[in-house]
Amino acid sequence: MDASEKTIERLCLYRRLLVKGAFSGAKNVFSHDISKELGISAAQVRRDLMTIGFAGSSKTGYDVDGLVAKIGAVLDTPGGEPFVLFGVGDLGRAILHFFSAHQPKLRITAAFDIDPEKANRVLHGCRCHLPEALEETLRATGVRLAIVAVPAEAAQAVADRLVAAGIRGIVNFTPVVLRVPPEIMVETVDIAVAMEKIVCMTRLREPIQEEVAS
Amino acid sequence: MDASEKTIERLCLYRRLLVKGAFSGAKNVFSHDISKELGISAAQVRRDLMTIGFAGSSKTGYDVDGLVAKIGAVLDTPGGEPFVLFGVGDLGRAILHFFSAHQPKLRITAAFDIDPEKANRVLHGCRCHLPEALEETLRATGVRLAIVAVPAEAAQAVADRLVAAGIRGIVNFTPVVLRVPPEIMVETVDIAVAMEKIVCMTRLREPIQEEVAS
DNA sequence: GCGTGTGAAATGCTTCACAGCG
DNA sequence: CGCTGTGAAGCATTTCACACGC
Helix, strand or coil: CCCCHHHHHHHHHHHHHHHCCCCCCCCEECHHHHHHHHCCCHHHHHHHHHHCCCCCECCCEEEHHHHHHHHHHHHCCCCCEEEEEECCCHHHHHHHHHHHHHCCCEEEEEEECCCCCCCCCEECCEEEECHHHHHHHHHHHCCCEEEECCCHHHHHHHHHHHHHCCCCEEEECCCCCCCCCCCCEEEECCHHHHHHHHHHHHHHCCCCCCCCCC | CCCCHHHHHHHHHHHHHHHCCCCCCCCEECHHHHHHHHCCCHHHHHHHHHHCCCCCECCCEEEHHHHHHHHHHHHCCCCCEEEEEECCCHHHHHHHHHHHHHCCCEEEEEEECCCCCCCCCEECCEEEECHHHHHHHHHHHCCCEEEECCCHHHHHHHHHHHHHCCCCEEEECCCCCCCCCCCCEEEECCHHHHHHHHHHHHHHHCCCCCCCCC
């Protein structure tokens, strides 16, 4: 009935794979097909689909369209979920670009930046405002999710303001641990940690060169 | 002796917190101080520090400088680890900017992009080259880690090329499952999944509005 | 006291392995 | 047969809870 966070992440991957047409038009897939494409075990795939209550058949595997629909029913808000973006620097623009290119169900309906240069510009199809327009915009549109892509120093203040304005979930691209009330969801994408992690993991795989410069 | 991936991530957070001076010059911290700042349980903090073999004292807690040094010994390559960046779009520039601003131990020494407009430009202190310079640059500098921030369509080809040129670890900002030999480490930062996840998680926390439009 | 260090319990997640079915 | 669905086993990670030391 309830999927774990890990399962939710994998469901995103399954859907992306199926929608992308990796199996080029095939009506059905087997768990081991998905497994091979994503590097996730077939048993894991089967269990994930089991937990969302999607049944396959032993003869033909899983129906692709049905599975996409079922994953959508679990992951998506019916009608799609709009975001606002706070911070239109390089990263904010990258996110805007990314959204406008790929995402059907996810939309960024408004962006905000303290730089007056950017206010009322339209980037990748998204209008940019000054922060003072935030509350009014949220009231008018009822957007519940926000993306924070401002410099670290400003992150907590922006989060506070978003929460006060009624936001329910935040994707945080800042290396700051945001303090928000417990009912507000925060998902942090921490670029610096990803880098440091790969440094460490790569090093651990190569126990070779611990030589001493004598 | 060996820290799990989760532990490595948390060690990054501990160090960042300590270096940031969150405890403003204090010589020592207690596990519950760190706990409170990061929202990680104190028992978890103590166990992480135990697994890297860093001991505190019950009177004064953990020595800040010593702990920073110890975490550095676990995470860092002595002398610091350089990266190359592939793809200098908005996202690549955001990463460059981020590095040049914050990171001491991590450096991006060269960037690559197929756009000749960008070749030989210098962005945020980093010189940009055409892809054909990749192999030569890697040979000359011995860089072992790469960041992939190209459009999804190009990701696998870039990864293949990086691996062929001797790269050992990749931070992948692309929504593509990169196929690389098992000894190459890949850490994927998946922005789209983060978004979809927050949509889903926010929805699950609010079982209110499943109303039917009749 | 307080807080660390740490076995032991608890929880969560993944894989195994096999029954059952077309 | 080959594949799904799924208890049960196996790991991994986190938390509990308490001995020990300042």
